[in-house]
Amino acid sequence: MTSTIDTAALHDWISRFAAAMNDKRDWLTELDSAIGDADHGANMARGMTAVVDKLGAGVPETIDDLLKGVGMTLVSSVGGASGPLYGTFFLRMGMTAGAVSSLDAAGLAGALRAGVDGVVARGKPEAGDKTMYDALAPAVDALDSSLADGSDLSAALSAAADAAAAGRDATLPLVARKGRASYLGDRSAGHLDPGAASSAILFETLAAAARGADG
Ligand code: ADP
Ligand code: MG
Numbered sequence: 001m002t003s004t005i006d007t008a009a010l011h012d013w014i015s016r017f018a019a020a021m022n023d024k025r026d027w028l029t030e031l032d033s034a035i036g037d038a039d040h041g042a043n044m045a046r047g048m049t050a051v052v053d054k055l056g057a058g059v060p061e062t063i064d065d066l067l068k069g070v071g072m073t074l075v076s077s078v079g080g081a082s083g084p085l086y087g088t089f090f091l092r093m094g095m096t097a098g099a100v101s102s103l104d105a106a107g108l109a110g111a112l113r114a115g116v117d118g119v120v121a122r123g124k125p126e127a128g129d130k131t132m133y134d135a136l137a138p139a140v141d142a143l144d145s146s147l148a149d150g151s152d153l154s155a156a157l158s159a160a161a162d163a164a165a166a167g168r169d170a171t172l173p174l175v176a177r178k179g180r181a182s183y184l185g186d187r188s189a190g191h192l193d194p195g196a197a198s199s200a201i202l203f204e205t206l207a208a209a210a211r212g213a214d215g
Contacts, residue, residue: 067094
């Protein structure tokens with residue numbers, strides 16, 4: 001039973017997310033070339049590479065220092081919409097986690113939800129606007145309901161990752177109402193949202209870090 005997550009496991013999450021952003025860079029860019037300006041993969045890979053470089057100098061002891069550092073690096077190194085949005089996610093998550101070196105399941109769920117609320121404050125996305133929020137919102141909802149049903153943290157994070165992936169897939173038929181893709185109007189339908197795709201990976205890598213999985 002996994003019931004807590006510590007700074008080292010969250011650092012592992014960040015490393016896994018950075019590796020995945022580099023691995024999936026071309027796919028994310030391809031998605032963004034259909035409904036945006038073909039830079040989402042490059043933006044995320046550049047931002048997360050800057051994060052890893054900065055952490056190479058030493059991993060902070062507390063969760064707020066770790067996540068606030070990630071957020072500030074993303075805000076300063078990514079020019080596109082996704083930099084401030086992901087940056088705000090990590091900043092708010094870190095602020096809510098606080099100066100601790102471990103979180104219990106409720107603490108992690110609360111910090112993740114605060115991160116998602118930060119995305120809402122920043123970008124004003126609503127459900128169905130075809131944005132990263134369409135993956136993030138179902139993920140934190142699934143996390144809360146899984147924990148309420150008595151699942152351990154690792155199982156609840158897997159449920160959250162599944163919900164994020166389903167949310168990503170559900171963006172396919174949507175017409176974008178936020179961001180660059182909204183300029184296309186009806187022509188944005190029939191393509192996955194790139195930000196929802198990277199956000200599904202955010203939760204997939206968190207679940208893997210909590211499991212301590214190889215992949
Ligand atoms: P840019 O749109 O500046 O080129 P990216 O391509 O890196 O930036 O990121 C695009 C993604 O950002 C979109 O796929 C969408 O998920 C997300 N996004 C854009 N605008 C918003 C917004 N207002 N609220 C939430 N997410 C948004
Ligand atoms: Mg773009």
